[in-house]
Amino acid sequence: MWWLSFIPDAILQQAILILIFIGVSLYPVAFFATVVPGGKRYKPFIFAAATVITILGFYFEGSYSTEMAWRQRVEEVKAKVAQAEEASKEANTKLEKARKQKQQVRVQYYSTIKERIVEKKVLIDAKCELDPAVAKIHNDAASNPAKGSVTVEDVKK
Amino acid sequence: MKKLFLILTVMLAGCSTPVPVTVKFPDAPREMLIACPDLTTVDTSTTKLSDILETVTGNYQKYYDCRSQVDDWIIWYNTQKSIFDKIK
Numbered sequence: 001m002w003w004l005s006f007i008p009d010a011i012l013q014q015a016i017l018i019l020i021f022i023g024v025s026l027y028p029v030a031f032f033a034t035v036v037p038g039g040k041r042y043k044p045f046i047f048a049a050a051t052v053i054t055i056l057g058f059y060f061e062g063s064y065s066t067e068m069a070w071r072q073r074v075e076e077v078k079a080k081v082a083q084a085e086e087a088s089k090e091a092n093t094k095l096e097k098a099r100k101q102k103q104q105v106r107v108q109y110y111s112t113i114k115e116r117i118v119e120k121k122v123l124i125d126a127k128c129e130l131d132p133a134v135a136k137i138h139n140d141a142a143s144n145p146a147k148g149s150v151t152v153e154d155v156k157k
Numbered sequence: 158m159k160k161l162f163l164i165l166t167v168m169l170a171g172c173s174t175p176v177p178v179t180v181k182f183p184d185a186p187r188e189m190l191i192a193c194p195d196l197t198t199v200d201t202s203t204t205k206l207s208d209i210l211e212t213v214t215g216n217y218q219k220y221y222d223c224r225s226q227v228d229d230w231i232i233w234y235n236t237q238k239s240i241f242d243k244i245k
Contacts, residue, residue: 074177074178077178077244078177078178080243080244081178081180081244084180084240084241084243084244085181087240088183088184088237088241091233091236091237091240092183092184092185092186092233095186095229095232095236096188098229099186099188099189099225099229102225103225106218106221106222106225110214110215110217110218113214114211114214114215117207117210117211117214120207121207124205124206124207125205125206125207128206129205130203130204130206130209132201132203134204134209135199135200135201135203135204135208135209136201138198138199138209138212138213139198139199139201142195142196142198142212142216143195143196143198144195144196147195
């Protein structure tokens with residue numbers, strides 16, 4: 001009944017209430033039909049119509065209430081999602097700020113260490129001459145033996 | 158009868174309405190999407206300890222940069238999870 005969404009809610013609600021009202025009002029009409037001369041034969045039809053209209057009215061009222069409850073729930077969730085997205089952005093900004101601060105500390109710290117190496121370079125190299133194998137072993141240790149063996153694409157498969 | 162089928166089809170098309178609320182997967186800070194660099198190697202002909210020391214120091218720095226990135230990913234994940242878990 002998606003096309004009902006084109007009808008304004010207030011009008012829809014009023015139409016449903018009018019339907020229930022008509023349905024319920026038809027019962028006394030059916031009762032009084034017996035009083036009116038010649039009206040007795042219409043009683044079953046009026047009674048049936050009253051029953052059908054009343055049932056339909058309450059059915060629509062139930063559907064309308066459910067629809068409204070769902071719409072309200074959707075609005076609540078939308079609001080929560082918007083709130084969460086805002087909180088997410090805020091958390092990212094905080095994290096980025098903290099990251100930059102930590103990065104700055106590390107850069108400063110390692111600059112100091114590198115300056116100390118430069119200062120003591122002559123002293124360090126004077127007392128020790130390395131075998132060329134040291135550089136080779138160092139480079140082997142610095143290389144990643146598992147590099148390229150597992151890719152993101154492999155994990156996705 | 159054909160018209161009735163047509164009307165029913167049009168009306169039932171409303172049943173394919175998409176889900177009204179969608180949650181976008183949160184974005185992570187761009188710098189965190191950069192992979193950790195490879196460790197630096199030294200010139201194989203060097204015999205100077207200072208060269209090795211400089212390279213090792215640089216590599217330590219790279220390690221701590223990368224470790225920090227992993228730690229930040231953990232923080233990011235836990236924060237985002239706690240934020241989005243509240244949507245119920």
